[in-house]
Amino acid sequence: MADKNKRSKGIILTVFSYACVSVAVLLYSLSGDGLESLKTFVKDPGEKEKQSYVRFISLPRGECSILHSNGETALIDVGSEYDFKSLCSLLDACDIERIDLLFISHLHSENIGGLEKLIEYYPVDTLVLPQLNGECEAADLAAKTVGNAGGSVFTVDAGQSFSLGTFKIKILAYFPEMKYEDDRSVIITAYSKGTKFLFMGDAGIKTEQALLDLDCNLNCDVLKVACRGDSTASGTEFLQAASPRYAVIPLSEAQTVILPDKEVLANLEYVGANTFFACDIRFDIQKGKLTYEISE
Numbered sequence: 001m002a003d004k005n006k007r008s009k010g011i012i013l014t015v016f017s018y019a020c021v022s023v024a025v026l027l028y029s030l031s032g033d034g035l036e037s038l039k040t041f042v043k044d045p046g047e048k049e050k051q052s053y054v055r056f057i058s059l060p061r062g063e064c065s066i067l068h069s070n071g072e073t074a075l076i077d078v079g080s081e082y083d084f085k086s087l088c089s090l091l092d093a094c095d096i097e098r099i100d101l102l103f104i105s106h107l108h109s110e111n112i113g114g115l116e117k118l119i120e121y122y123p124v125d126t127l128v129l130p131q132l133n134g135e136c137e138a139a140d141l142a143a144k145t146v147g148n149a150g151g152s153v154f155t156v157d158a159g160q161s162f163s164l165g166t167f168k169i170k171i172l173a174y175f176p177e178m179k180y181e182d183d184r185s186v187i188i189t190a191y192s193k194g195t196k197f198l199f200m201g202d203a204g205i206k207t208e209q210a211l212l213d214l215d216c217n218l219n220c221d222v223l224k225v226a227c228r229g230d231s232t233a234s235g236t237e238f239l240q241a242a243s244p245r246y247a248v249i250p251l252s253e254a255q256t257v258i259l260p261d262k263e264v265l266a267n268l269e270y271v272g273a274n275t276f277f278a279c280d281i282r283f284d285i286q287k288g289k290l291t292y293e294i295s296e
Contacts, residue, residue, distance in 0.1 A: 052166050052192050055282040056224060056248045057090060059083035062110035063250035065199060065224060066094070067101075067190055069165025074101035076188060076199055080113035087114060088121060098123040101162055101169065105201030106185040107136045115142045126152045126162070130186055131176045156186050166192045166285075175210055182227065183207045189220070194288050198242060200226035200233070208238035218242040221290060222283055225249045225268075229260025229277060239271045246292070249277035 052069040062079030064087055073096050079087055102124050104112050116138050119127075127146045132139050132155075143153045154160065160171040173187040185201025198220035200207075204227060211218060223244035226233035228251055247268050249260050256278050268275045281294045 052285045053282050054190065054197055054222065055280070056250055057087070057280055058250040058252055058278055059086050060252050062113065066091075066096075067164060067167055067169070068094070068096075069167050069192065072100045072165045073098070074103065074162075074164050074167075074169065075099055076103045077105050077111040077201075078102070078114040078118050080110045081117065082113070084114045084117045087118070091122065096122070098125070100125045101128065101164055102126070103128045103169075103186065103188060104130060104139065105188070105199065106130055106181050107132075107139065108181055108202065111201070112136065112139060115139065116145075119145050123149065124151050126154065128154045128156060128160075128162075128171075128186075130156050130174070130184060164190075168192070172198075172216055173207075173211055173214065175207055178207065178210075180204070182232075185226070187211065187216075193285050195222070195283075195285050195290050196220045197222045197224070197283075198244070199224045202227045202233070204232045205235050205238075208233065208235055212237060212241060221245050223247045223273070225260075225264070225275075228255055229264045231261040231263050234264045234267055236267050236270065239267050239273070243271055244268075244273045245290075246283070247273040247275045248281060249275065251278040 050070065055066040055068070057064045057066065059079040060083055062083045063077055064079050065076040067074040067076070099122050104115065107130060119142055124146050127143060129139055129143060132143075134140070147153050156171055156174050158171055158174045162169045167190050169188065169190045171186060172189045174184075176184055178184045182202040183204050183206050185203040185207065187201065187203060187207070188199040190197040190199070196219070198218065200223070218238070218241040220242050221244065223242055223246070225247050229249040251259055260277055265275060276294065279294050281292055283290055283292045
C-alpha cells in the first residue's frame with residue numbers, strides 16, 4: 001500500500017486492529033479535515049433481509065459497486081475478466097445467489113470484462129447496458145444469455161428508474177454522442193431513506209460540464225469518483241454542485257502508486273468531502289442514518 005501521507009497534506013493514516021468473531025479487520029480512512037471516526041458493526045444475521053447498503057469494491061484490475069436492500073441485489077460494473085474469481089468469492093461471502101439488477105456504466109474492459117463469466121454463475125433478472133452498436137461482442141452475448149434465460153434487457157436511456165428494496169435507482173444522464181468512451185459513462189443515482197449516492201462511472205470533465213449545463217441535481221451524500229481520481233475528472237465546479245459528505249475512489253493497490261491525483265484530493269477537501277480510496281467500504285442506511293464500515 002502506497003504511503004498516503006505523501007499524497008496529500010493533512011491526510012492521516014490510522015490503523016486499528018479489532019478481534020471480532022475471530023476476524024481481524026484492518027481499517028483505513030482518508031479525511032479532508034483530519035481523522036474520520038471509524039465504525040465497525042456486528043450484524044445480526046436475522047436482520048439480513050432488512051439491510052440496505054452500498055458497498056464499493058476495489059478489485060485487482062477493476063471495480064464493482066454492490067447495492068443491497070430487503071434481500072435484493074444490484075451491481076454496477078463487474079470488473080475485468082481477471083477479477084472474476086475475486087468478485088465471485090465476495091458475492092458468495094455475502095450470500096448473494098442471484099442478481100436482480102445489473103448495470104454496466106460503460107464498455108471498458110475493467111468495467112464489463114467479467115460480465116460473460118458472471119452471468120454463467122449468477123442468474124440476472126434485469127441487465128441494463130449502454131448503447132452497443134455492435135461494438136462490444138461480450139455485451140451482445142451477455143444480453144442474449146440473459147434474455148434467453150427469461151431475464152429483461154434494457155438499453156440505457158436518461159430518466160429510466162428501477163426499484164430495489166428501499167432504493168430508487170435512476171439513470172440521471174447519458175451522453176452517447178460523446179467522443180470518448182469514458183465520457184459516455186452512464187450517470188446513476190440511488191436514493192434510499194433520505195440518503196443519495198451518485199455513481200459517475202469514468203465520466204470526465206466534459207460530461208461533468210454537460211450535467212451542469214442541464215442543471216441536473218448532483219447533490220449527494222456519497223460520490224463514486226470517476227477515473228480513479230485522475231485529474232481528467234472531478235472538477236471544482238462539479239464537486240461544488242455535488243457537495244458529497246463522502247467520496248470513494250476505487251483503486252487497486254498497484255494504481256495507488258500514481259493515483260489519486262493531488263489536485264483531485266485537494267478539490268474534494270475543498271468541498272468538505274471525507275475521501276476513501278483503495279479499500280472495500282460499505283455504507284449502511286438504518287433508520288435514516290448513514291454509517292460506514294471499512295475492511296481490507
